[in-house]
Amino acid sequence: MKAKVTLENTQTLEVEVMRKCSVEEVIKETPDTYTLMLKPLDKKEYNFVPGQFNMLYAFGVGEVPISLSGDPDEKRLIAHTVRIVGAVTNALVNTRKPGFIGLRGPFGNGWPLEKAKGKDVIIVAGGIGLAPLRPAIYYVLKHRKEYGKFFFLYGARTPNDLLYKKELKEWKSRFDMDTFITVDAGDEKWTGNVGVVTTLFKRIRLDPDNTYAFVCGPEIMMKFTVLELRNQGLTDDKIYISMERNMKCGMGLCGHCQFGPYFVCKDGPVFSMDQINRFFGRREV
Amino acid sequence: MSSQQKTYFALDAEMFGNIIDVLKDLGYTVYGPTERDGAIVYDVLDSAEQIARGLYDEQSPGRYKLVKKNDKRYFGYVVGPQSPKYVLYPPQHLLFKVRKDGKTFIPQSDGKKIAIVGLRPCDLKAIEILDNVLLKGPYKESVYEALRKDAVFIAVNCVEPGNNCFCTSMNTGPFAQSGYDICITEFLTDRSHVFILDVMTNRGAEVVNRLGCRNATAEELDAVSRLMEEAKNKVRKRLNTENLKDDLYKNIEHPNWNEVGNRCLACGNCTLVCPTCFCSSVFDKSSLSMDVAERWGLWDSCFSIDYSYIHGGSIRQSIMSRYRQWLMHKLATWVDQFGTFGCVGCGRCITWCPVGIDITEEANRVRG
Amino acid sequence: MARKIPKIAVYKFASCDGCQLSIVDLEDELLEIGQRFEIAYFMEVTRAVKKGPYDVGLVEGSISTPHDVELIKSIRKDCKKLVAIGACATAGGIQALRNWASVEEFSKYVYAKPEYIQTLEKSSPISEYVQVDLELRGCPVNKYQLLEVLSALLAGRKPNTPTYSVCMECKRKGNVCVTVAKGIPCLGPVVQAGCGALCPTYSRGCYGCFGPMESPNVKSLASKFIELGMDKKDIVLMFREFTGWSKEFREVDRLIEE
Amino acid sequence: MKNRVKTVKVDYLARVEGEGALYIKVKGNEVLDVKFKIFEAPRFFEAFLRGRKYYEVPDITARICGICPIAYQMSSVHAFEDVFGAKVDGPLRELRRFIYCGEWIESHALHAFLLHAPDFLGYDDAIRMAKDHPDIVKKALIVKKIGNDIMARLGGREIHPVSVCVGGFYKVPTKRQMEVLREDLKKGMDLSVELLRWVADLKFPDFEQDYEFVSLRHPDEYPFNEGRIVSNKGLDIQIREYEDNFVEEHIPYTNALHSYIKGRGSYMVGPLARINLNYDKLWDLTKDTLKSVGFKVPCRNPFKSIIARCAEMLYSFEEALRIINEYKEPNGPRIDYEIKAGRGFGCTEAPRGSLYHRYDVAADGTVLSAKIVPPTAQNQKRMEDDLRAMAPSVMKLPYEKAVWRFEQAVRNYDPCISCATHFLRLEVEHS
């Protein structure tokens, strides 16, 4: 049943299946995390909503889901922030012209930014979890008048592991958002908060009926963050988290990303807690 | 078999081979049940000669045995280890080739049209479910779509259901309700051996026209109805599907999961013989020269560790959790995903599980 | 992207040579392998020896003499990546059958002057003495998996060497299960894929030359074999063949008695 | 100056299967010491075969050697069939010859072109040789691949195939599956003729010895699995009489035994021995090609074993094609037999020469004792004798050349060291 195929008896693949991109810029964020600015060679415009992701293919190595981490209004260059953890992420970060990166997407649903209009918003990020939230921050700031209070809580392992340092500085200096940053372990130069991200909740008071929360980070961090949010009175329908599961296709066809009744790739990756509380935090679901 | 204004045809057994010939003439690659290595498997048929006649299967949990009888029945057995999935969604398939410069190639469909003869009603339902999963969502599975598109199904009603069948519980059999082009009932007595043909589609009609069948007589139709009524009662294995989904959701932490986890081999047999399990994986290849790379798709199973791997470790480390994922998917989460069960009651997973784990028993234990 | 050509070294310990021969059995690719890699040390194929360090070392065979122990340690230092190839190197191989017996008794049986025998009590996998970066299973390794490791190395890819059961390959291939349909005991459900389900394809049960799969349920399968009418003693023999000394199969006798 | 002591030492012998070393010491024309050492670790096969079931033995003994697993499987299944009084005949017997053809082709192509030929032309290895002689190396690889393909078709894989068993096979090919190989075999046959002509043209050192050649001989066919053990010096015995006529000597410095014929001395097994003793049983194309290149039997130049090897490669293609032509599908994959207690003997012609097995079996099929004598052990004494004989003249060559020539002389025998160490009573010197 094995098809023997040579380059000759095949036809050219339609671009929507995999768009070839060049890497225009590589920004070093931390020692192991880089932001790649991709340009689709077909020059077609690229649109996405904050919270969505792409499947990125490194030639001969593999394909992995990576969140869109840039400004949704930027149509020319597509930003992805990639942490090197294995073969594919390593190959992606090290791709240079004339090499290319294959891109499929955008996939997934994104953060409920429309729904949250007129309400307060709290964004809680852990580590690389900030990547899919950065577009949401851009969006809220760009439509600042349409939202109430805006809290941003961010935790990383060490000061060195903080992403987007320039923007963090800017966000901290803004008066129209409350930014709190913490690290698990500081260094001699660090003068900010030390402790896991949930310790920051002491510093804020949320209006439970009027606040939407967007959370992304390691599963254990999200679990405790959800508890804090509930402590402050938020109901599960207002708490949104972004899940991570193994993905091969991104289109709900390969089955790998199942989480209870959901396919994380097409029903998520963003879920409200009341959708998933039956499964979230249970062992090995 | 309801008979409002519908014509049923009759074909004498000696003429049965014509179906295969006609299908071939119409340009189909015909798959049908043949005997290989002690079981009934789908193979490409050159003629009806290759169909396993006079063979009957005995199935029980973890056991399958073919028995030869001295009759000429074409379809004396029920389902074998392969499902139509094997033909319509091949276990391993090339997805694309890509050159170093990014030029990408996908395999071209060779225009092969497939006909499958001898599908059982549960298999038809399984194809319907696969259609639902692979073709009706926001994205289509193109390999399946290409093979499925023009496929013709000649189904066979089950007059002798197997021991592991529980199609009546899943409302999928023992007779076909939909999804076929032609559905056949084999009618064998001491005196006669005929096939009663029920034609559903134009493609089916095209085949039947070329066969030159006569119309079935009223007695024949009566006899067939009786046969099928009896068949229904012969399906003894049951699964109570009432509230099944909710019962399972409630029992996500039931102690029986651990118990079955101790027996389950996590070998994946159940998922690969299952006619609806659709999970697949991919792997990448590259030439030594690094000039061309390929990506292949292949059947995967939720019983493998890699299936749920994310950086840092797999989500489902224990066999228990993998069995639970499987059963919960078949009988609970599938309902939320696609509106039907992911199980058609064909019993394959029970038969082909080397240690004979029975999904109906485990479901009952968990909810009990 | 003019990458430098990786230097490769191939070593042998106690073994039948079959795994390194698998490289030479890649007839279609052999000359290209010679181009893409610098074959710096490979005694079976070449007299030429290039000094280390090497980018990759492929190690065949098990550690079974005191001299082996010293050698593998220095090899580890010489090789950036160390790949253990085959059942001997990953599980001790067939010669590990001595590990359950007394070497002294074995020596007496086999040698006229057992006091001359210089060998270790046990035949062990490479990983018992040094850290191994990748294990390629099989007795012998599957040559296409070997090729995959080499091309994955060049591509910087994680090699596609699945760790699930033989059954998965068996079913994908369209085989009929020999255990279910014929009552033939088969180790497939607890053994790692990679061979293409060879034995069942040839109408016999898998004898385990790829060693334990990722989560082998030895106990459950052994009870199945008992149900099929096998002697406990013969079940132990079955697990104790080419990969019997692997961690998961080693104590099959105890698991059966439980 | 003239009578200076010269030594040649090769710590790791390359391009042989396994680990061996060479030590030669010469003073003038006097050879002081010749050692062909085998230092491969002992693997105790005979010891752990005790207590195993007879049906496991073909799989286990195959692991003695990855280059000639079929030989080990064949010698052992014939030994057990000898115990059980089973006679495999007809198509099953033919299939056994067929798979053996595959092993000869694969092994001979490997040795002749990848291991031995580079010696004649002064290359370190075949990959380097391929830069200047791409055509020959590529053709040899194609031939080798076809040999491997035969093994893989019948047995699933080329190394340690899985289909051979006592009584026949686990599964046999259909006529159609055999037919598929025909085109490749024809191609391989044509290439083998070219390759044989090519090796016959190599430059051979002048060196001849009065060898005793030993191999099987069968009345009707070139020997693979059956026959009597014969020599050019009058030996003619049944396989079961092997141990009455051959003895093994303990040599302290090597991990392998030296075999010799009782009352006589060293002897040679392998392609050169076989062809000298069975020339009349070759098929026409092989004979004609040999004739056209001027190869005559008896040939006493061990360096010309490469010609014998290529001739057997060609013969194997002819034989394999004959088998395909005449193949009828057998009634079942194996014959029935009754397991009983007793002693059985098997000797078959491995690519490197006769491979002898003897087993004692209990009534339930459990192995009680085992003895295995591989070809390389039988040749070892003869190899040293060759080295001794050529040492005085070779030592006159420049050191590098001398080393190379000695190595080449060892490689004449295609020694498989993995095989050689896996038999009874070997001895390791304490350092």
Ligand SMILES: Cc1cc2nc3c(=O)[nH]c(=O)nc-3n(C[C@H](O)[C@H](O)[C@H](O)COP(=O)(O)OP(=O)(O)OC[C@H]3O[C@@H](n4cnc5c(N)ncnc54)[C@H](O)[C@@H]3O)c2cc1C
């Ligand atoms: C929706 C989504 C968005 C993501 N966004 C980002 C992002 O913006 N930045 C970022 O650095 N990482 C992100 N990840 C995680 C990223 O996909 C993994 O780090 C990556 O797959 C690791 O691949 P690897 O080959 O480098 O590592 P390995 O650990 O060697 O992984 C081997 C293989 O396992 C699979 N795999 C491993 N980890 C994951 C995972 N977490 N999710 C899915 N498949 C996995 C992949 O197929 C991968 O090739 C995201 C994951 C998901 C599901």
Ligand code: SF4
């Ligand atoms: S049961 Fe498992 S393999 Fe089958 S479709 Fe569901 S998740 Fe996939």
Ligand code: SF4
């Ligand atoms: S249920 Fe049975 S067939 Fe399925 S994985 Fe477990 S042991 Fe294998």
Ligand code: SF4
């Ligand atoms: S034959 Fe063996 S490997 Fe194949 S499915 Fe059955 S148990 Fe698994």
